[in-house]
Amino acid sequence: MSTSLSQDIAPLLPYLRRYARALAGSQKSGDAYVRACLQALVSDQSIIDTDGGIKIGLYRLFHVLWNATVVPAAEADGTSSIFEQTAQHRLSTMAPESRQTLLLSTLEGFTIPETARIIDRNEDEVGQLIKDAIAEIDRQTKTEVLIIEDEPLISMDLTQIVESQGHSVTQVARTASEAIAAAKTKTPGLVLADIQLADGSSGIDAVKEILSNMTVPVIFITSFPERLLTGERPEPTFLITKPFNPNTVKAGISQALFFSGSDAVAA
Structure with missing residues (x-):
């Protein structure tokens, strides 16, 4: 060489x-x-x-x-963490080309045209392979979701997105205290959390309290990403900025559940 x-x-x-x-x-x-x-x-x-x-x-x-x-x-x-082992188990059940396409487009960050060139397929075929892979992830990871969001229209949108993927919503909490109580009452398989809540309480504090009692993947969906991306504390793996694209939320949910080491809660 x-x-x-x-x-x-x-x-x-x-x-x-x-x-x-x-x-x-x-x-x-x-x-x-x-x-x-x-x-x-x-x-x-x-x-x-x-x-x-x-x-x-x-x-x-x-x-x-x-x-x-x-x-x-x-x-x-x-050498693999429980999260990596869970991901590998779920990947192993996918069709080989769907698995390759999903990893190229998510893990490696290639665009659809770039992925198409790599695997020698056209862009429409790549798009379908990605859809098939995400559908398989959704099938494997159906769970119950706690939504922490004080804006009614946004919580309705999130509920529709969650349910369109085959998951169910345990509760929509508008304050930190409601969220903490909801998680204690019904253990969620995923949490979607805003930061600034109805009574001035913090979604960050709510999530911190929830995670002190259980292990559950969390996606923050917020208009204030800078409050989480400070470099001063462990930062979230999954962070979506408002206003959001529904497809971005769907992909985030799929990825968060896919790499979750805990068993999904049956819907």
Whole structure:
């Protein structure tokens, strides 16, 4: 491999390993696929197509070799967190191409045109594969959702979004005290929380109290993201800014539940 190509690829390898591990189900198997990809590239660097950029070319090459190469699957090596193990179990039940497409478009952040180029499909096909993958996630992760939101129209929108994905709403809480009481009465499988609530109380405080008694994924949906993105405290994994696109909320719910280590609560 030429020095310049090697230098271009080196910073991309941690991301390719991340993708490969998610796809293969373990660090050992994923790294074996990446090594196979690099060995092929060392033998003949003309096999990489860089017309769409070096990153897309590298993932495209990996995709070709993934479909053509059999690397023995590894047993769990004890290095994955419960969240990673849960995600791997759910990924393993998906059709292979839906799994690849979902990971490329979410975990790796490729656009639909970029993903289409990587897996050699057209954009409509990629869009359908993503929809199929999200539908499968929704089927696996149906749960009961606690909504903490004081604006009636917004809470109605969120309820409709939640129910359209096959989940159910345990309660819509307008204040921190209502939210805490609701969670104690009925353990939710997911919490959607605003920050500024009806009586001046804080959705952040409500979530903190809820999480002190249970483990549950939380998505903050707020007009004030800067209040959470301060760098002064552990920051939320899932944060959606108002006004929101319903599809963004749907994707956030799917991802939060997909990587949740706790069992979903039956709807």
